[in-house]
Amino acid sequence: xxxxxxxxxxxxxxxxxxLEFAFEEHPDATIVGLHVxxxxxxxxxxxLEGGAMINYEEIHRQSKERGETLLENVAEKAxxxxxxxxxxxxxxxxxxxxxxxxxxxxxxQVVIGSHGRRGASRILLGSVAETVARRxxxxxxxxx
Numbered sequence: 001x002x003x004x005x006x007x008x009x010x011x012x013x014x015x016x017x018x019l020e021f022a023f024e025e026h027p028d029a030t031i032v033g034l035h036v037x038x039x040x041x042x043x044x045x046x047x048l049e050g051g052a053m054i055n056y057e058e059i060h061r062q063s064k065e066r067g068e069t070l071l072e073n074v075a076e077k078a079x080x081x082x083x084x085x086x087x088x089x090x091x092x093x094x095x096x097x098x099x100x101x102x103x104x105x106x107x108x109q110v111v112i113g114s115h116g117r118r119g120a121s122r123i124l125l126g127s128v129a130e131t132v133a134r135r136x137x138x139x140x141x142x143x144x
Contacts, residue, residue, distance in 0.1 A: 002084070003029040006107040006138075008036065008098050008128075009070050014113030018143040019074060022111040023081050025141075030084040032107060033074035035067040036097040037089070064089065095131035103137050110140045 007022045009015045022031050042059050071087035078085030090097050102110055114129040133140040 003108045004032055004086075004106055005029045006032045006034055006098070006102055006105075006110045007074075008034045008094075008110070008112050008132075009074055010035065010094075011066070011070050012113060012115070014115055014143065016113070018111050018113035018141075019077065021141070021143045023078070023083055025111075026109075027081070027083060029108075030086060031074070031078055032105075033071050033078075033085060033087045034098065034101055035070050035087075035089050036094045037063045037067055037091045038094050039091060040093070095128045095135075098128070098132050099135050099137075107138055109138055110136055112140060112142055114142045114144050 003026060005022050005026045007015075007019050009019060019031070019033070022029075037060070042056060042063060067089045071089060075085050075087055088101065090101065092100070098110065098112070101107070110132060112129045112132055114127070129140075129142045133142060
């Protein structure tokens with residue numbers, strides 16, 4: 001059976017680095033690009049005052065389109081390298097969604113980019129990569 005490598009993507013340079021790492025280190029694996037839409041980010045979006053659900057729906061639609069575009073780019077990059085690829089778009093808390101995906105689907109490893117926060121910003125903001133590494137049911141490679 002062919003390995004399946006889960007690579008969360010968010011449009012950041014670190015996520016792109018993780019994807020490139022997965023392509024280089026696992027050329028015979030199926031890469032699974034995962035994009036998570038975090039509802040908390042939608043509620044904190046600019047222009048969303050007073051519970052305006054019309055704005056929420058529009059922001060959610062735009063977030064979904066952005067995620068689909070990111071995943072299309074992942075699939076194109078994989079095709080350019082001759083690597084098998086699958087993509088998934090989910091809604092939920094980012095770290096929890098990544099862990100849940102790894103628990104509920106056959107993946108052998110997670111390759112995730114780290115934003116490299118240190119000190120107070122890491123404590124205040126948390127680290128998705130660190131949370132995934134601590135709770136994942138499969139090995140995790142953090143790319144910096």
